[in-house]
Amino acid sequence: MPQPFVLAFTKNVSLSEESSDSLVLKSPEGTFNLKQLSPGLLAAIKILAADGGTEEYLSQQVLQADSFSSLPKLYYYIEQFINLGIICHTVCADGLPLATLVPISKFEKLQFFDAKPDKKYVLSRFAYCHQGKDGMVLESPLCGAQIILTDWRSGAIATCITKPQTANELSNLIPGISLETAVMFFSLLNSAAMLSEVEEDGKVVEKENDTLTQWEFHDLLFHSRSRGGRHNNPVGKSFRFVNEIKPLPVVKPKVSNDIIELYKPDIEKLKEEDYPFTRILEERKSIRVQGNEPITDKQLGEFLYRTARVRSIFPKDQKECSNRPYPNGGACYEIELYIIINSCENIPDGIYHYCPLDHQLCRISERTTYVKALLKSAELATNPPCNPQILIILASRLPRVSWNYESMAYALTLKHVGVLYQTMYLVATAMNLAPCAVGGGNSSLFAAATGCDYYAESSVGEFMLGSRYS
Ligand SMILES: Cc1cc2nc3c(=O)[nH]c(=O)nc-3n(C[C@H](O)[C@H](O)[C@H](O)COP(=O)(O)O)c2cc1C
Missing domain, CATH: 3.90.930.70 (Outer Surface Protein A; domain 3)
Structure with missing residues (x-):
């Protein structure tokens, strides 16, 4: 750097005097005992901790108090401080x-x-x-x-x-x-x-x-x-809102009283009778052509139960957490499922919220213009275009995650979308249904269709489901 930059310590550095010729420098990089400092060096380092000075000014301070031979030491210290990342220019x-x-x-x-x-x-x-x-x-x-x-x-x-x-x-x-x-x-x-x-x-x-x-x-x-690396913000569990904001409940309160009880499969029986795991894994594929007969309410109930139900609730990290069939960072389970019924046996068309605790659909609205637009936007994302029998929208109650995780909350939620997509793919394959993930969606349309606050709960993923064409 050219001479005229003013050099000073970063704000997270503190200096204390140990004796007449030594200083203790505390920084995020560690504590350093600077010993046997000449009076000039001592003065120059103190200037770095105060208003700062140019290299020329710091050199003058050294020369005034010491001999010429102290100058290389000043440059050595400055270089070390710069390498430690504790000098501002x-x-x-x-x-x-x-x-x-x-x-x-x-x-x-x-x-x-x-x-x-x-x-x-x-x-x-x-x-x-x-x-x-x-x-x-x-x-x-x-x-x-x-x-x-x-x-x-x-x-x-x-x-x-x-x-x-x-x-x-x-x-x-x-x-x-x-x-x-x-x-x-x-x-x-x-x-x-x-x-x-x-x-x-x-x-x-x-x-x-x-x-x-x-x-x-x-x-x-x-x-x-x-991610960590290019900044000095905290990354990970910092619980920054623990004393300020109440954490959201693990299960979103029901959005309406218009409720449909869903079918629950016998998991023990499925453990015995399901296709072997490797067959499911190997046969899983995206299917964009769905069957002529609509998916049934029983199939939808089984699918949601196997992928997304709440298995248990327990306290963890100073808030309520839960256990569900798919993994989730910190067991926050911030992803909510919204089910658009386009064509399903025994369930009227419209948009519903899935209650994962009681395994119910709570009706939000009929097939409004917004609901139609959400279906159309998913259809346009597939080739060949697929007007799905069911469109599942994954929405994130992000504050569930950002309440305790800092810097990485949104990244984490997107990872959770991926985890849930794969669980859905595998369950759909095991049930001979037609699954297909959708990469892009419209969060403003979702907010308009559901009345959800864009910041409190925003759509982060879409997944198509239907009967298989045979
Ligand atoms: C995150 C994600 C987003 C996807 N988005 C779309 C999409 O918008 N449209 C589509 O037709 N397929 C989409 N797919 C399906 C992929 O195209 C498909 O998984 C890929 O071609 C591999 O084929 P397979 O799933 O049949 O193995 C998506 C898959 C994933 C995992």
Whole structure:
């Protein structure tokens, strides 16, 4: 990095004085005893823990108190601190901070790249701004750092570089930004992988990477933030709402009094009489052509009982949990099933909620325009188009999961969709029914059809079921 960046410790570092020549540095990376420090080094490290300073300023402090021979030690310490990911770099203009690069991943060491004054750069399509704890933050799933924008001019720079610019062009566009500051700002963004070089012929270097080109912005952001590695947010069971919000009940309260009792199969008998497991596994396939005779209420009852009923309820992780035929992270069981009856013997058409505890269908509505639109959207997702006898919509009561899991709640719910799909496929195969998963659905239509709040319970999967064509 060029000299003029202001260096300071990240906020999660604390320093205490052990004796006149030693300091204890506490950081998320561990506690370090810095011993036998010369007065100059002691002063320089204390500056890093306070307002910070440029390398030049820190060197001056060392030279004032010590001999020239202490300087290599200062550079050694600075390098070690940077490698530990506990140093922020700030660009200033007119003595005011414009933007600060803060490392947020101990697994992804920052590589510093100086920007070239005469080169054109453009903002990466993965960079995004949002309101963070310390103000406006520029982030990108391509790196393990964030840039805190502390001045209106940094927001203006971020806007201007959505089109290719050289540092010179940028400094002419924004008042108070010198060429040197523009180069430093570019270097800061470049080091955080938020800039792409633009070649002479106008080609954006980032676009020439075929692998990256095939990642959409939201997919890469979701991937990087729902797993550990490129950030320092907690991942996993953190119970962040335990004292603030009551957990949702394990079984969703009944949505209506208009109830249909479903048939329950004899599981013990099925254990004896079912097809062997390997036959079911090997014969499982997606079937998009359903039979002429509709599926029966008895078959639907058996299917739901074998795939999704509640087998037991018990307390766990400070909330109610349950056991069902398919596995589920933390036994949260946040997936609710909504059954659209398009054609089923003995069950009137319409949309129903499945109560997995009492094994009942609770009627929500008849075949409304929204219900028809949901059926049509599933039909259009299959080739050949299949107007299914039954469309099962999987909806996630996400707060069941996000109440105790942090960073990964939505990723977990999508995994649960996959788990339930396979259970449904296997049970349908064992019952000689026609199953087919559907990859895309419309969550706004689902909300309109069921009256569910988009944020409290949103559709995350669809599954077609019907009798088999013979
Ligand atoms: C998550 C998921 C989404 C799917 N989405 C669709 C879909 O939208 N339309 C469709 O016709 N088939 C869909 N399928 C079925 C796949 O096309 C099918 O599983 C794959 O071609 C393999 O064939 P098989 O299931 O017969 O073994 C989906 C399957 C899964 C697991």
